């Protein structure tokens with residue numbers, strides 16, 4: 001399969017390694033400094049684009065793929081306020097779009113565990129929940145896309161919470177789910193959900209050892225997207 005890498009940083013390079021090991025070819029590598037020189041024909045030569053760039057440029061990259069008939073798999077976080085705009089343009093251009101806030105299989109199982117736990121804990125108001133995520137110091141967005149997906153999983157299943165909020169100094173209302181974001185060294189990604197009462201606490205935790213799991217998932221999704229149109233996510237890929 002011919003792959004275009006839109007974003008060739010930490011993730012782009014981890015994805016390239018796995019894609020080459022699996023026998024795929026990289027036909028285009030796009031970084032900030034060569035984007036202006038990249039031509040439509042170079043992108044159109046790819047079967048699939050894999051997009052891991054930055055919040056400010058991801059949507060422009062999706063549009064470029066839709067306009068050139070190339071299905072795109074993206075893991076870039078921090079742009080979700082433009083979700084509806086992306087969906088409308090994808091439909092208008094009959095594009096193919098696969099998005100996941102986290103491509104690791106383990107995190108996607110963790111998402112389901114989180115929803116199940118929230119459903120149970122919603123019946124026990126003595127327990128208050130909070131989310132904590134820890135990532136490397138280079139990360140641009142806060143909280144992580146994964147933490148937002150986890151928060152949404154709790155809001156959808158726990159009647160005690162109406163919205164989430166990034167933890168800061170101000171007091172939080174009872175029905176607000178606190179999300180704390182920490183930036184430390186080169187941590188690939190840790191997410192912890194804690195339910196705490198006056199007498200004990202219940203915690204579930206996912207910790208990535210490296211970027212390999214994210215990259216494996218992205219290449220797996222690219223193989224799935226070859227020749228496809230429409231909008232897909234990890235539950236489609238993993239059939240869960």
Ligand SMILES: NC(=O)C1=CN([C@@H]2O[C@H](COP(=O)(O)OP(=O)(O)OC[C@H]3O[C@@H](n4cnc5c(N)ncnc54)[C@H](OP(=O)(O)O)[C@@H]3O)[C@@H](O)[C@H]2O)C=CC1
Nearest residue numbers: 007008009010011031032033053057075076077101102103
């Ligand atoms: N969903 C998931 O599983 C995961 C998601 N992520 C997300 O992926 C994104 C990228 O992460 P990471 O690889 O660590 O980031 P990096 O900063 O290491 O890489 C970003 C890359 O994007 C490039 N870039 C900047 N502007 C453009 C543009 N207009 N078009 C194409 N490429 C561009 C940068 O180029 P240059 O170097 O020239 O500036 C760089 O190569 C982040 O949003 C992160 O949160 C990360 C890990 C897993």
Ligand SMILES: O=C(O)C1=N[C@H](C(=O)O)C[C@H](O)C1
Nearest residue numbers: 077101102139144145146189
């Ligand atoms: O920026 C990262 O590194 C990561 N970003 C994703 C996110 O925001 O959730 C996924 C993973 O946690 C690593």
